[in-house]
Amino acid sequence: MTPISPAASDALARWLDTRRALEGSAENTIEAYRGDVAGFLGFMTLHKGEPQGLAALERIGVSDMRAWMADARAQGLSPRSLARKLSAVKTFMRWLAEREGIEITAILSARSPRFTNKLPRPLAEDAAQAMIDRVELQSETPWVAARDAAVVTLLYGCGLRISEALGLTGADAPLPGVLRIRGKGGKERPVPVIAAARDAVDAYLRLCPHVLTASGPLFVGVRGGALSARLIQDVMAKARMQLGLPSSATPHAMRHSFATHLLAAGGDLRAIQELLGHASLSTTQAYTAVDTARLMEVYDKAHPRA
Structure with missing residues (x-):
């Protein structure tokens, strides 16, 4: 430079x-x-x-x-x-x-160039679950398989960013009913923990051979150091190839899926904003467009044009 x-x-x-x-x-x-x-x-x-x-x-x-x-x-x-x-x-x-x-x-x-905002690309509910199941099969080492499944379950089940999931420490275990997550800009938000996420982390903790400390990372690599986000990205890349899912099926897509499925189930947009830690409601509103697009796709299939 x-x-x-x-x-x-x-x-x-x-x-x-x-x-x-x-x-x-x-x-x-x-x-x-x-x-x-x-x-x-x-x-x-x-x-x-x-x-x-x-x-x-x-x-x-x-x-x-x-x-x-x-x-x-x-x-x-x-x-x-x-x-x-x-x-x-x-x-x-x-x-x-x-x-x-x-x-x-x-x-x-100076005028900013125009561009089209890309809509989030969530997975279907069955595909999100299939991703979690398939991730657990990527390693022959039981505790590593349980660890990877626990991380991806947190992304989908709690809507965490990959950095937030990997930022959890030993002090967060066993997972409480509500996690205090420090997200972008250092802002803290409460995130309810579903039973599936708590069970997945418990399974990992039972099998993990490393001693976890209160100040150290909750999710560790094979040598006991902090787990790399790249490793989870690679594991999911292998799983999506086996499942025939698009390249957009990334760790962040699991977070998108959490928000989209919650909205489709009748979740309040403002509550979803708080769960995701979005600073602006306009960011969360992108999911309404995703949901509308999905509904129109279903409608078009059910009522094809003559």
Whole structure:
């Protein structure tokens, strides 16, 4: 990545510290912001032929923004990813303008590329259960098989993110009736634990050969260290190939399935928002579109056009 000026680098570091401290942004999000903004500043250094100090940022014009966006698209960046980068750049520049009094109208006037929001792709109820059952057959080692099934059951039965499931510690065992999950942005939410999830974790605990500590991970690898999300992704990839399921049948799809099936059963949208830990109701509302699409598919099959 092209080096950026010391002043811009210092401003970026201070902005990231602010987001980390005051807004509770996750470290992965912080690193994504860092890459997006540093990449933008590095491009402007090459494009304009001079280090982009704070004063130079004021001279960024509409044509410069178009050049940056065109370069990103030429490198194969999707409209969705470019919109994310532009949002990060604008957020950083607004913060900088408030503190330095610089003019950034051209940057803020850049229009985000249009893109179509992808609907979540949940599994059917029988496919979700088949996935859990098949995952348990991927390992010949009984405790590993029980562990993998327990993780996937938590994703589907409690709507957890894979990072949240793997973030559970020995202090969470045996699972209580309600888990306190710390999700994105450090926000905590209560999540009811269904009997199937509690039983699956209990089965894993009975077979696990490692000593689990209160502060250590609940789910461990074969050597006793923290279990990798990649391993669960790989196990599910093998299972979906055997079941003939699409590539969208990922760990996150189990969370989508939890929400969609709960909504189809009459669950309240606001309650589902709280269970998932979505900051905005609009994010959860995507599941209403999924449910409507499913109903229309059933209707079309039952009433084919002449």
